[in-house]
Amino acid sequence: MAPIFRWGFMGLVLTLIYIPILVLVVNSFNASKYGIKWGGFTFKWYEKFWNNDGLMGAALNSLTVSIVAASVATIIGTLAAVALHRYQFKGKALLSSMVFVSMLTPEIVMAISLLIVFMALGIKLGFVSLVIGHITFCLPFVIVAVYSRLKGFDMKMLEAARDLGASESSIFWKIILPLALPAVAAGWLLSFTLSLDDVIVSAFVTGPGYEILPLKVYSMVRVGVSPEVNAISTILLVVSLVLVVISQLLLREDK
Amino acid sequence: MKSSVGQFRFWAIGLASVWLTLFVFFPNLLVILTSFLTRDPQATVSLPINAASYVRTLDLLYLTVLWDSLRMSLLAMVFCLVIGYPFAMAIVSLPKRWQPVILFLVILPFWTNSLVRTYAIQFILGNQGIINKSLIGLGLIDKPLQLLYTQFAVILGLCYILLPFMVLPLYSALEKLDVRLHHAAKDLGAGPLSRFWHITVPLTSPGIVAGCLMVLLPAMGMFYISDLLGGAKNLLLGNVIKTQFLHTRDWPFGSAFSVILIVLLGFMLWLYFRAARFVSKQGGLNGSDF
Numbered sequence: 170m171a172p173i174f175r176w177g178f179m180g181l182v183l184t185l186i187y188i189p190i191l192v193l194v195v196n197s198f199n200a201s202k203y204g205i206k207w208g209g210f211t212f213k214w215y216e217k218f219w220n221n222d223g224l225m226g227a228a229l230n231s232l233t234v235s236i237v238a239a240s241v242a243t244i245i246g247t248l249a250a251v252a253l254h255r256y257q258f259k260g261k262a263l264l265s266s267m268v269f270v271s272m273l274t275p276e277i278v279m280a281i282s283l284l285i286v287f288m289a290l291g292i293k294l295g296f297v298s299l300v301i302g303h304i305t306f307c308l309p310f311v312i313v314a315v316y317s318r319l320k321g322f323d324m325k326m327l328e329a330a331r332d333l334g335a336s337e338s339s340i341f342w343k344i345i346l347p348l349a350l351p352a353v354a355a356g357w358l359l360s361f362t363l364s365l366d367d368v369i370v371s372a373f374v375t376g377p378g379y380e381i382l383p384l385k386v387y388s389m390v391r392v393g394v395s396p397e398v399n400a401i402s403t404i405l406l407v408v409s410l411v412l413v414v415i416s417q418l419l420l421r422e423d424k
Numbered sequence: 425m426k427s428s429v430g431q432f433r434f435w436a437i438g439l440a441s442v443w444l445t446l447f448v449f450f451p452n453l454l455v456i457l458t459s460f461l462t463r464d465p466q467a468t469v470s471l472p473i474n475a476a477s478y479v480r481t482l483d484l485l486y487l488t489v490l491w492d493s494l495r496m497s498l499l500a501m502v503f504c505l506v507i508g509y510p511f512a513m514a515i516v517s518l519p520k521r522w523q524p525v526i527l528f529l530v531i532l533p534f535w536t537n538s539l540v541r542t543y544a545i546q547f548i549l550g551n552q553g554i555i556n557k558s559l560i561g562l563g564l565i566d567k568p569l570q571l572l573y574t575q576f577a578v579i580l581g582l583c584y585i586l587l588p589f590m591v592l593p594l595y596s597a598l599e600k601l602d603v604r605l606h607h608a609a610k611d612l613g614a615g616p617l618s619r620f621w622h623i624t625v626p627l628t629s630p631g632i633v634a635g636c637l638m639v640l641l642p643a644m645g646m647f648y649i650s651d652l653l654g655g656a657k658n659l660l661l662g663n664v665i666k667t668q669f670l671h672t673r674d675w676p677f678g679s680a681f682s683v684i685l686i687v688l689l690g691f692m693l694w695l696y697f698r699a700a701r702f703v704s705k706q707g708g709l710n711g712s713d714f
Contacts, residue, residue, distance in 0.1 A: 175514045175517060175518075176514075178510060178511070178514055179511065179514050179515070179526060182507060182511055182530075182587075183526075183529055183530070186529075186530070186533055186584070186587070187533075188548075189541060189544035189545055189547075189548055189584070190533070190536070190541065190544060192544060192547060192548060192554065193540065193541075193543070193544040193547065196547070244439075245439045245440050245443055246440070248435060248436040248439055248440065249436065249437075249439070249440030251436050252433070252436035252437040252440070256433055256436070256437065258433075258437055260441065264437070264440065264441055264444065267444040267445070267448055267449055268440075268444065270448065270452075271444065271448045273637070273638075273641075273689060273693070274448075274452070274686075274689070275641040275642050275644065275645045275685055275689070276642065276645055277644075277645030277646075277647070277661075277662045277665055277666075277682070277685070278452075278455065278645070278682045278685050278686060278689075279448075279451075281455060281665060281669055281678060281679065281682055282448075282451030282452050282454060282455045282682075283447065283451055284669065285451060285454045285455060285458055285675070285679075286446075286447065286450060286451040286454055289454060301447060304443070304447075305443070305447045305448065308440070308443065308444070312440070336432075337431075337432040337433060338431070338432040341432060359535065362535050362536075363535075365537075366535075366536065366537035366538065366539070366540075368538070368539045368648055369645065369646070369647070369648075369662075372647075372666070372670075373666075373669065373670070383537065383539055386539060386540070386543075387539055387648060390539075390543045390546070390652060391651060391652070398543065402537070402540040402543060402544070405536070405537045405540055406536050406537060406540060409535050409536040409537060410532065410535075410536060412535075413532060413535040413536075414532075417528060421524075
């Protein structure tokens with residue numbers, strides 16, 4: 170391909186990818202209610218969101234779920250990545266294939282399978298079921314992020330530490346964790362964004378008493394135009410963009 | 425000391441194993457089991473075990489929905505491939521320094537809220553949206569075009585949301601391609617098109633299958649895209665499953681549809697491993713490096 174054509178094509182695709190996002194963000198500051206014409210710059214949709222107790226409550230619930238889910242997923246995922254990298258054990262192939270399968274399973278299948286298992290185990294739908302569901306789909310991302318960082322290490326260091334009498338847990342705390350920390354942090358940030366943005370799994374495993382922001386937004390956009398949605402959407406977009414950029418910088422650093 | 429080694433190891437392996445068994449492995453088995461049970465108004469599901477739900481998916485009404493859903497998802501997959509393949513090729517041909525930057529720009533939206541981005545598409549395609557307003561403004565049309573609530577809108581939305589999933593595996597397949605194969609073929613007189621069909625495409629087939637898998641399967645489940653862009657008529661399989669689970673409460677029937685998705689996933693994985701084996705055998709000059 171000729172360079173000019175190549176750049177033109179890439180530029181076009183990237184522009185088309187970012188235009189809808191840009192339109193949404195610009196419109197969240199548009200004073201005209203239906204966003205048909207530019208009615209001047211305003212913060213009023215953000216104020217409306219801020220003053221809407223229902224929406225703010227849902228936002229707070231979302232934050233709680235995401236923080237808890239991302240933290241638990243990061244702990245379990247980091248340990249699992251260390252185990253897969255460092256140990257030989259029975260069922261290792263099974264564990265890694267379960268990670269693989271859970272990454273590829275369509276979200277809708279994961280959603281209903283979780284709903285069925287919650288019913289079977291008698292777990293009440295609400296905060297707990299949401300957190301469990303979110304941990305489940307975040308887990309493989311943490312494992313993959315941490316595992317690929319660990320693969321780049323010189324393992325001799327760990328053998329040396331063990332020969333000198335370091336216990337397995339102090340090898341983890343003093344050597345593995347500090348070295349893997351950027352990937353662990355990136356895993357947390359990615360899990361947090363995935364959790365904060367999830368619709369499909371949440372739609373199935375949430376209970377009537379526990380509202381979260383993406384589902385609120387979903388029901389709002391289904392019924393029609395409400396400009397606060399633009400403001401909420403912009404906030405969600407900006408939060409994800411910032412966190413993902415940070416996480417990628419963490420993962421890139423000194424390869 | 426021995427026990428502390430054992431203890432750390434125990435937790436590191438145990439936590440994830442228990443979690444994934446309990447919330448991935450076991451639930452998937454339950455879906456398959458549920459699909460063979462009978463709907464029960466009191467207890468959600470009950471015995472006897474039968475294949476009635478599968479027989480019902482063959483009902484003309486559901487076959488039509490299934491076919492529509494599959495067609496829209498397949499078209500989205502094809503469009504993603506047609507856009508994603510040259511895009512991935514263009515990235516690979518860039519200097520090494522630029523490749524991660526462009527790749528990052530494509531993948532970045534994946535991490536943002538896809539519901540919100542679907543809503544943005546709805547906003548753009550609507551009768552009062554940018555496209556219709558500009559076309560009317562330019563005097564090309566008098567009445568707004570019906571873009572929203574069409575199959576076209578659903579396919580566009582699916583492509584928009586799922587394109588990164590196609591580009592990523594294609595990029596990693598293309599990146600591994602040995603340029604020496606191209607030089608050799610060129611020396612032997614093969615033209616660019618022939619080199620593309622006989623070298624590039626076969627050797628990136630695992631990437632193609634992986635990309636198709638990662639677009640097609642999610643595409644069938646994304647009920648909010650068809651909800652926001654397709655209206656009540658253009659349903660995806662995800663909408664059917666959602667209705668069966670959350671409204672009609674016919675779990676066996678909904679599970680049967682999900683099992684169809686799981687079977688499709690299995691088939692595409694099989695295809696992927698076949699393609700990967702083919703490439704590792706025929707990988708060319710540096711086969712051992714793969």
